[in-house]
Amino acid sequence: MLLLADSGSSKTDWRLIDKSGGCVVSLKSKGLNPYFLAAEEIKKELSNKVLSKMSNVDRVVFYGAGCGHPAKAAELAAVLDEVFPSHIPAEVNGDIFGAARSLLQGEAGIACILGTGANSCLYDGKEIVGSVPSLGYILGDYGSGTVLCLDLIRELLQGNLGIELRDEFLEKYGLDQRLILDKIYNQPRANRFLASFTPFLLKHAANPVVLAIIQENFRRFFEYYILPLRKEGKSIPLVFTGSIAYHFAVHLKAVADEFGETITRIEQHPMNGLVNYHSHTFADY
DSSP, X not given: OEXXXXXXXXXXXXXXXXXXXXXXXXXXXXXXXXTTSOHHHHHHHIIIIIGGGOOSOOEEEEEETTOOSHHHHXXXXXXXXXXXXXXXXXXXXXXXXXXXXXXXXXXXXXXXXXXXXXXXXXXXXXXXXXXXXXXXXXXXXXXXXXXXXXXXXHHHHTTTTHHHHHHHHHHHHTOXXXXXXXXXXXXXXXXXXXXXXXXXXXXXXXXXXXXXXXXHHHHHHIIIIXXXXXXXXXXXXXXXXXXXXXXXXXXXXXXXXXXXXXXXXXXXXXXXXXXXXXXXXXGGO
16 A cells, blocks of 8 residues: 655645555644654654554655755655665655645646745646745745744734734733744744744734735745746646645735736645545556
């Protein structure tokens, strides 16, 4: 059987599927980004949360945030091969390749991720043939949950959202300025901490300052992640996956209109599409 994984920075979705594409086991674990977790931490999570629920694994195919770099993919593949020994080596790909396969199957298009992080690629139906550097939330990730909420907290702490909204936020999450700064600058996984405030952002999306944060982030996403790829793929579909794309679809489509773009598909999660893709290629295993 084939063990499929789709991992973002926040969580990993696992499916054990048989040759007909039927799901035998489904579960979730925390995100396994090799930039944020050491090999031993990943091995511990796999052993404690995943291994005991899976049996008869013939092959592992893993799509994950932070796995686009060959060295990081190789690190994770080595851990997967140790935890799930098989005569077929584990296949590890970046999450954007998973998004392309899920959303486009064998068709060409521009596939995008807007979740905790952000990414895009030009896909020819088989391989990624174009991309822009994915630099993480400190240097990029415009429109992601992490950067949207980073901008939200900055405006909130600077007093630009008003005392009432600031107090609502601090009370809801049991935080103060000191704790927020400590979480961001001194504690691990600051990206997950920041992205956890997405529901508050969505609740107050009509606030003019919050709306401006959303719109400006999505504009920067199109400028950085879409326009360079349009030079090579001028008429192919534009598709999205991820929680931000899904829950902020109205705002995302409005900004797309500003750029003369039409989003043909938005899926919250890529796993169903990946199961469909791999159930049609099972003979390759």
